Amino acid sequence: MDTTDKLIAAAERLFDRYGFVATGMDRLTAAAGMSSRTLYKHAGSKTQLMERVLSERDRRFMARLRVRSVDALFAALDDWIRIEGTRGCLFLRAAAETGGDAPEIAEAVRAHKTAFQDQVARIVAADLGREDPDLAEQVLVLFEGAAHAAVYRGADAVRAARKAASTLTERARS
Amino acid sequence: MDTTDKLIAAAERLFDRYGFVATGMDRLTAAAGMSSRTLYKHAGSKTQLMERVLSERDRRFMARLRVRSVDALFAALDDWIRIEGTRGCLFLRAAAETGGDAPEIAEAVRAHKTAFQDQVARIVAADLGREDPDLAEQVLVLFEGAAHAAVYRGADAVRAARKAASTLTERARS
DNA sequence: CATGATGTAAAACGATCGTTTTACATTTCA
DNA sequence: TGAAATGTAAAACGATCGTTTTACATCATG
Numbered sequence: 001m002d003t004t005d006k007l008i009a010a011a012e013r014l015f016d017r018y019g020f021v022a023t024g025m026d027r028l029t030a031a032a033g034m035s036s037r038t039l040y041k042h043a044g045s046k047t048q049l050m051e052r053v054l055s056e057r058d059r060r061f062m063a064r065l066r067v068r069s070v071d072a073l074f075a076a077l078d079d080w081i082r083i084e085g086t087r088g089c090l091f092l093r094a095a096a097e098t099g100g101d102a103p104e105i106a107e108a109v110r111a112h113k114t115a116f117q118d119q120v121a122r123i124v125a126a127d128l129g130r131e132d133p134d135l136a137e138q139v140l141v142l143f144e145g146a147a148h149a150a151v152y153r154g155a156d157a158v159r160a161a162r163k164a165a166s167t168l169t170e171r172a173r174s
Numbered sequence: 175m176d177t178t179d180k181l182i183a184a185a186e187r188l189f190d191r192y193g194f195v196a197t198g199m200d201r202l203t204a205a206a207g208m209s210s211r212t213l214y215k216h217a218g219s220k221t222q223l224m225e226r227v228l229s230e231r232d233r234r235f236m237a238r239l240r241v242r243s244v245d246a247l248f249a250a251l252d253d254w255i256r257i258e259g260t261r262g263c264l265f266l267r268a269a270a271e272t273g274g275d276a277p278e279i280a281e282a283v284r285a286h287k288t289a290f291q292d293q294v295a296r297i298v299a300a301d302l303g304r305e306d307p308d309l310a311e312q313v314l315v316l317f318e319g320a321a322h323a324a325v326y327r328g329a330d331a332v333r334a335a336r337k338a339a340s341t342l343t344e345r346a347r348s
Numbered sequence: 349c350a351t352g353a354t355g356t357a358a359a360a361c362g363a364t365c366g367t368t369t370t371a372c373a374t375t376t377c378a
Numbered sequence: 379t380g381a382a383a384t385g386t387a388a389a390a391c392g393a394t395c396g397t398t399t400t401a402c403a404t405c406a407t408g
Contacts (some may be wrong), residue, residue, distance in 0.1 A: 003355085018273035021195040025396060035356050036397075046396065087270050092262050092325055097271065099192035113326045137327070137334035145319020145335075151266055152287045153311070160311035161319075164342055171341065177385090199366060209386050210367075220366065 004042045007032045011043075012053045016090055020050055020097045047102055050094060054108045057090055058115070065119050068126045070139055070169045074162035077146055081158060086150050116140075128172060135172045139165050178216045181206045185217075186227045190264055194224055194271045221276055224268060228282045231264055232289070239293050242300045244313055244343045248336035251320055255332060260324050290314075302346060309346045313339050 001009075010032040014023045025046065029036050043049040064076045080086075087093075095109045120143065121136040128135070146161035175183075184206040188197045199220065203210050217223040238250045254260075261267075265283045272279050294317065295310040302309070320335035 018275075019195060019271040021193060022271060022273060024394075026394085035358090037357090037399085038355060040397070041354085088262070088266050089322065092322060093267070093270050095325070096261050096267050097193040097196060099196060101192075110326070117327075134334065134337070137330060138338040140327070141316060141319035141323045141331050141335045141338065143319070144323045144331075145315035145317070148263065148266060148322050149315045149318040151269070152284070153291075153314070156311060157315050157318075160308065161315045163308070164312040164315065164338065167342060167345065168338055198364075200364085209388090211369085211387090212385060214367070215384085 003034065003038065007034065007039060007042055007049075008052055008056050011049050012057060012090075015050070015053055015094075016087060020094055047104060050102075051104050051108055054091060054094060054105070054112065058108075058112045062115060062119065065116075065123075067123060070123060070127050070165050071162065073120070073123050073139070073143065074146065074158060074165055077143060078155065078158045078162070081147075081150055081155065086147055088148050088151055089144070124169075127169060132172055135168060138168055142168075177208065177212065181208065181213060181216055181223070182226050182230050185223055186231060186264075189224070189227055189268075190261060194268055221278060224276075225278050225282055228265060228268060228279070228286065232282075232286045236289060236293065239290070239297075241297060244297060244301050244339050245336065247294070247297050247313070247317065248320065248332060248339055251317060252329065252332045252336070255321075255324055255329065260321055262322050262325055263318070298343075301343060306346055309342060312342055316342075 007028075011023075011028055014027060014031055018027075025036060025039065028049075029039050032039065039049075043052065061080070064080055065073065067073055067076055091109045091112050094105050098105045100106055117136075117140060120140045121131070121133065124136040124139055125131045142161040142165050146158045149157035149161075181202075185197075185202055188201060188205055192201075199210060199213070202223075203213050206213065213223075217226065235254070238254055239247065241247055241250055265286050268279050269283045274280055291310075291314060294314045295305070295307065298310040298313055299305045316335040316339050320332045323331035323335075
């Protein structure tokens, strides 16, 4: 694990735990175990570091969503939350904290959510054997809701979403 | 509208738009149209101002959820988003930005989410004529999901959630 | 053996943070 | 009428922000 990877990993942890704006560079250098000179050589700036963190997060998150059924989608979310916990979608949080200023961040968020939405549509199509945009939107809402309700409801929220998605999918099948 | 009300209203707008941490006191005094001396006399501190904003938000939001059917619940969310827009739940955002430090904020969020959850359960019970904790959890997840998916999907997310909730409620009725 | 490349430690940059203070104006009301 | 209450404008507080710089160590490779 090289310097950059260590930095990105530490930054993702701190941004997620304390928020993007509230996390200072001192805390980042301490957690990454490197001098600020090295941090800036690798990351460029705090905004670029946020971009890199979101890019890495997108990669790791989307990798887990490579499934072929709606039920497996929610099983994947259940795994994610069990392993990584959840304090709400890190992309929406980044967008909210930067308030639409920082166009690079806004674009990273937009790109991630588009990819996410496309993947949900693909999973629904694979499960049903045909496209169903309405069901896809419902599944997307359930997923987003599970991720956010889980912040205060825990795994129960994911179970409820999974059950609801199963009911709606079964109904769409017939 | 007295000084305090003007302050709380301006602060809610700015916190929602730019984030809690990123919004400085200078911006707040400018938007509220008062000196920092007056602001501190009325608010005490930035943390206390956040508490007051969340308290006022809770009051206004919960007032809109005084309905007796699941469908009316999502109609209320649709109204809210149409009037106030949505950048994600302000309570979850406050909790995420303060990272669990600031116990007063964490407590305000916990209290709001408990009240919200109770109200959803009450609405589901009124709609069905009996309690149904599983359906209540599903409706809660759909509501939370609609509020967050609407950030990037707009009113479509609310419509999808409303339809899904209607389907699930109808199923629970029979 | 030298010369980049890659790193650390630590001081310093100007800007901005949340907050308090100083000095003064206006209004309210016993 | 005169003091208390409530406000403004603006400077200043020490702390911390993101970032750059200075000075020095280590190490692989020509």
